[in-house]
Amino acid sequence: MKRIALLGATGSIGRQAQEIIAAHPGLELCAAASGSRAVDGLAPLTQVGGDLTELLERAEPDLVLNAVVGFAGLPATLWALEGGVDLALANKESLVAAGELALEAQRRGGGRLIPVDSEHSAAFQCLEARPPEQVHSLVLTASGGPFRDQTRDELSDVTPEEALAHPTWSMGPKITVDSATLANKGLELIEAHFLFGLPYEQIDVVVHPSSIVHALVRFRDGASLAHLGYPDMRVPISFALTYPERSATPISPLDLAAGMTLEFYAPDVDTFPLLALAREAGVRGGSAPCVFNAANEVAVAAFLERRLPFLGIAEVVEETLATADTSAARDLDDLITANADARRLAEGTLKVA
Ligand SMILES: NC(=O)c1ccc[n+]([C@@H]2O[C@H](COP(=O)([O-])OP(=O)(O)OC[C@H]3O[C@@H](n4cnc5c(N)ncnc54)[C@H](OP(=O)(O)O)[C@@H]3O)[C@@H](O)[C@H]2O)c1
Structure with a gap:
């Protein structure tokens, strides 16, 4: 029996994953998490918001399906890779923001990284x-x-x-x-x-x-x-x-x-x-992909809240990339800082717009 921790259980990927797991006799949910919607009863261990790595520590899964949206999925990605736990990765933002750190963690941990995209x-x-x-x-x-x-x-x-x-x-x-x-x-x-x-x-x-x-x-x-x-x-x-x-x-x-x-x-x-x-951000390297992702997350949220026109999304990302510090992150703390700084810059761009 493969024990799966499903992060982002209430989302589009999370709901489809539940269907696949329910239909497969060799798969079972040992943990399920969401950001704010209820997940009671979905799995023996559940969590809404908070530190997902604490849930993973308790659940000891064979595989983590990371279907959280956005940068919020990063600690869980690094936890699985570092610990040698197989990772089914839908949360592309974590690999974009922390590609180098994630690969180093995988080299140390030795688990599988299986893309879901x-x-x-x-x-x-x-x-x-x-x-x-x-x-x-x-x-x-x-x-x-x-x-x-x-x-x-x-x-x-x-x-x-x-x-x-x-x-x-x-x-x-x-x-x-x-x-x-x-x-x-x-x-x-x-x-x-x-x-x-x-x-x-x-x-x-x-x-x-x-x-x-x-x-x-x-x-x-x-x-x-x-x-x-x-x-x-x-x-x-x-x-x-x-x-x-x-x-x-x-x-x-x-x-x-x-x-x-x-x-x-x-x-x-x-x-x-x-x-x-x-x-361009990918080729530039360092924390430029993290900045690209952060600015895009801010701009998309603003567009969905009708605070920014559709074409403004690219403008916010371009301006943020032009002004942000994109030097390489040495560890997760550096990256969290780069993400927060880029988000602040992007928010500032919105206010000007
Ligand atoms: N949907 C697809 O077909 C598809 C295809 C390829 C890749 N992906 C990738 O898969 C990821 C999920 O996409 P989606 O379409 O399933 O998104 P979605 O429907 O918006 O679902 C996002 C999930 O993440 C949870 N979440 C958000 N913030 C969280 C936090 N801080 N802690 C824990 N859980 C949190 C949400 O919980 P709440 O419901 O409680 O907010 C929800 O369960 C994204 O990275 C996306 O790019 C999706």
């Missing part, structure tokens, strides 16, 4: 742990979000309701807005850099509106392997929870004969500058 799960499966030198490049696909064919002018007055209407994925509000701005793909680019040890110039992003191909790896011998499936997060969640087994899920296999065309095109980084800003 669909693109990274797909790349993980195509790569089969092959070393970076065998890889020509990795391609992450992006649905393009609800505004993919719109011009900058058309985006000036979009509402939170319009941004939250994602065409292919049903997700929590923060990642849905990130998908609409392409910040999500920027976060995923940085996440992929750390997960697979590839330099940024070997990671491409293409828009693929139907979200059938989740990722593609081009190898140095000329072969390319892609991962295909209907867009349903229960597939990568199940893969991460049952790895290295591949368990049955209720999701249908692809029906190619039903008529399927796969369309790909380059992202419009002028209309959606957050993708290019994320790439």
Whole structure:
């Protein structure tokens, strides 16, 4: 029996994970946590808010599924990696903010880091742990979000309701807005850099509106392997929870004969500058990815509260990156400071705007 601690149990990923765990006789919940909504009775140990690592210490799980949204997921990610406990990671923000520290912790701890993000799960499966030198490049696909064919002018007055209407994925509000701005793909680019040890110039992003191909790896011998499936997060969640087994899920296999065309095109980084800003932050290194993430979290929250227009999200991130100290963090305390400073700077930008 694999004992799972589910963090972010009330969210989109958390609820789908509960479904997968309930249907699998080899999986059981030993702990469940949320930020504010009730989780009573979901697992033998539960916690709402507070220090998630205290819950993990008590629960002694075989695997942590970190499905918390935002920087708040970071201590749990580091706890699992440091302690050699297998980590199924949906909380991309923690790896973006703390990539170097997380990899060092994993080297010390020795546990598995299994991505839950669909693109990274797909790349993980195509790569089969092959070393970076065998890889020509990795391609992450992006649905393009609800505004993919719109011009900058058309985006000036979009509402939170319009941004939250994602065409292919049903997700929590923060990642849905990130998908609409392409910040999500920027976060995923940085996440992929750390997960697979590839330099940024070997990671491409293409828009693929139907979200059938989740990722593609081009190898140095000329072969390319892609991962295909209907867009349903229960597939990568199940893969991460049952790895290295591949368990049955209720999701249908692809029906190619039903008529399927796969369309790909380059992202419009002028209309959606957050993708290019994320790439710049990743290349700059140090705590720049942490600053990118912090400013984006502040700006998305302000947009959802109608304190900032949609196009203002990228402006806040750009200004914060231009002014923040992005020197490398030596430890978690440094990173917590970098995150708090960047959030303050971003909030200041909002007041001026
Ligand atoms: N949804 C997807 O399809 C998808 C796909 C790929 C990756 N991801 C990533 O997975 C993560 C979760 O996404 P989501 O869409 O499931 O988000 P969501 O629906 O907004 O759920 C977020 C979860 O995090 C919990 N939470 C927030 N702050 C917390 C804190 N301080 N301590 C403990 N729990 C806290 C929330 O609890 P409350 O409900 O009590 O607030 C909720 O359970 C994000 O990093 C996202 O980028 C999601």
